[in-house]
Amino acid sequence: MSLEQFKDRNVGTQEYRHIQASTSPKTPMEKFTQVVKRTFSKELFVGLKVVFTQMAKGPKTWHTVKYPQEKLPIGPRYRAIHKLLKLLESGNERCIGCGLCEKICIADCIRMDTRYDENQRKEVTEYSINLGRCIFCGYCAEVCPELAIVHGPRFENASEQRAHFVIKDDMLTPVDALKHQKEFPGFGALSDDADKKVKKTPLAY
Amino acid sequence: MVKFYLDGKEVTANKGETILQAARRNGSYIPTMCYLSKVKPIESCRICVVEVEGTEGFVLSCSTPVVEGIKVHTNSQKLFQHRSDIMKMYNVNHPLECGVCDKSGECDLQNKTLEFGVDSQEFSAKDMHRPVEDWGFIKYDPALCIMCEKCVSTCNEIVGEGSLQVKLGGYGSQIEFTGDDCGNCGECMAVCPVGALVSENFKYETNAWELQKVPAVCAHCSSGCELFYETKHAGAFTANEEKIYRVSNDFEYKSLCGVGRFGYDVTQRGGKDEKEFDAALSMLRKADAIRFNSRISNEEAKILQTLKERFGYKLLNGEAYAMQRFLKAFGSTSGERYYNGTLEDVKNSDFIAVIGTKVADDNPMVKFHMNMASKNRKARISYLHPIEDASIQNLVTQNIRYEVGTEEGVVALLVASLLKGNDLPSSVKDYFEELDIGNLSAESNVGEEELERLERALVRKNAKTLIVGSDLYTHGRAENMAKLLGLVQKYGDFKIVMIPSGTNTLGVANICELDASAEGTVVGYNAPGDYVIGMDGQLSTPPLPQQEGTLTTIDKRVVPTNAAIPFEGYTLNDLANALGLDAAHTIDYTVQLPKKAGYKAVEFDRLLEEYRPYSPEQNGYLLQNGAESVAMDLEEIAELPEYNGTVVYNCDPAGQMGALSAKSKNLCADDALLGSQQFAVAAKIKDGDTVRFEINGEKFVKVFKIDTSLKGVVAMNPLFSKGLSGDMLCSDYRFHKVNINVESGHNE
Incomplete structure (x- = not known):
């Protein structure tokens, strides 16, 4: 793809379509005339006709989304509130506690606590994202080597308490919802041809 | 000086210097994986090879001394190929767990793999099961180990425990822990270039890059080892609360003992308790004396001394008082204020005599330096003490066991032996001739043949050190012993090192005019009293790791230390200010340290460590050794006391x-x-x-x-x-x- 069209900064010579705007009333008399004209012309009934026709046809043809009961699907690259995924097979947390998200976070809103657990593994004991500070840049999801932290589709940040969003358990896939957990296709995910890019190590055995 | 050519440039090397040392000093980079400046070349990595014109094949730069006129090339396509092949070998089956590895971010293997651009692997070997081993404080993961053997060399040459050895077995080689003598110093862990050795209390706690390094001086003993407190916020949900996660140091050149390395969790959180502060103040107003220990900085000692001058408190600190009197008596015969030796002198000696200290327990750093002398200089070490110390038997060439309490007699016998053959003034000569050697020897149980053996060991030695410990300072006849030891410094070619019993005993002894005893109300500062300020006391003050100030070390060096983590409460300076002194910060007293004791009027902020490439940092300054008036009033050896029973x-x-x-x-x-x-x-x-x-x-x-x-x-x-x-x-x-x-x- 050529970058020519982006490099052309000569604004005004492109093919723009100019719209002729109607003139607005100036004197009080002109304004009054406009109000009277609009009130008694048929414009009101044009709108009402549409409403009554739809009402008569019934809900099957309605296009209204009943937010917040209904929501439109959101694009996979949309960066809303983070989710922490689990391993599909074992149900263990994917996060290995490497701390890269904490390091890369430019808003400095991620903090985690890790420890040496009984199984001699690194365990993440606390994980918090301060959504009051988060700028939803997506770096954490991009840097995560385990695809453990991703951006989910939940974009409503309204709550009585900010703390409602920053606790690990709220972001983590619940055990019963594990079978519904989908592989994340968005930011930071492996590309479709990732397998082809892997270099193999020779094995002598 | 030897001249040679380094990458076409003519440079000079000191005599005996290796190619690697000379190249580094001249700013040429040669990569290494197993080279550690403080031990002998290990020669296990073969990555430091260079080309020398006229020599076939590569030459190991870490162990080859420079020869006049050689032409050395440190970099070529062939060398790069060789080195990156070695890096590939290191990466064979190295677990890909950098994500959780504690060394990640400061790992030599990571750095060099990146440096040589190793992004594919041509070598392979059948992997084997290598379970993690538990070595006490330290966990050893053989799968991560690259067999550089730095730990083994450090344990042998520096620490002297010999707890580690290489278990050979080709691809299955690993480090073996032989265990028993391990003193848990953690030196092996400090030098490990990868994540194979990690202490249990640090493992998986945090990442290297998150920690902030605070340069400080160890608060536990008088060696004053430089270290870094590595700090970070204490947890995910704590605001403004810092915690020390580990202690690290300049391991290329210096060492730490176990207490210094792991004893960092002694910090306190404090708050400003105004009621308690007023209580402390009113106690201080009516107190007659202040008792304190030596785990305080020079500045705090100066504050206490100023309080004494202003308000007439008596200052009580038994161990520093003993040291003060000992040094004064020592000066009356040696003519100098201080002993003349340092730890560096111990390291470079070929004869060491130790008296009056269980050195491995009292001051591990002295023991480390004795071990270095033993390993590098084949030093003969005579150890005079009532208890034979099994932990240093591999260093000591002669154990002399004397009876408890007979130190004065033993010192007289030892000094007579050490000064034999030296030119002595007649009064001193007469004194030694009049010694009833037979009687002293019988009473103290130090055989004359043992002394003869010691004298024979002294022959043809040119770097001799005498280490003196706190058994002598606190002995009833300490002053006479000090006078005798002063003779060794004046007339013998000996370096004397006195081990101060506490962290800053020497500093307190220099700065404070101490009193033997006091009556009336006693306020304790980190010490028992009618009212206690500081450690375990009613009013808490910051412990030494949370203070800034200077310490006076065994080397008579004044070293600056910084506060690892903040302390919100009151300090001794606040109390002193409330009493009527005027200093914004404790470190304002640094310039006021007594000049007659050899301190310089240098501001605290000018004492920062000086780092130079490829050499240990220089911390603070050395105390000026002043002249003392000589009064040769040696006393007769008193009747040696007897300690029978238990x-x-x-x-x-x-x-x-x-x-x-x-x-x-x-x-x-x-x-x-x-x-x-x-x-x-x-x-x-x-x-x-x-x-x-x-x-x-x-x-x-x-x-x-x-x-x-x-x-x-x-x-x-x-x-x-x-x-x-x-x-x-x-x-x-x-x-x-x-x-x-x-x-x-x-x-x-």
């Missing part, structure tokens, strides 16, 4: 250093009374008995354990668990005759 020796084990380190949860030394089988018989107790005894009114209830490495009827009594009152016992002679009562038997 005697205990107040001595913390190597894993503990008094009341401050006792607060650390990382350190876990045994608090038991340790004695030999012979002691058990004499005291009529058995292994595992709970015994009760009393020293200077201080009651002890302890479990008795038999230590088969001990001999004789002296038992080791650790004081650290006693806290502040244990510290106070350090101002007394360390041997005590006690009555041991069995409290409860060991039920089997």
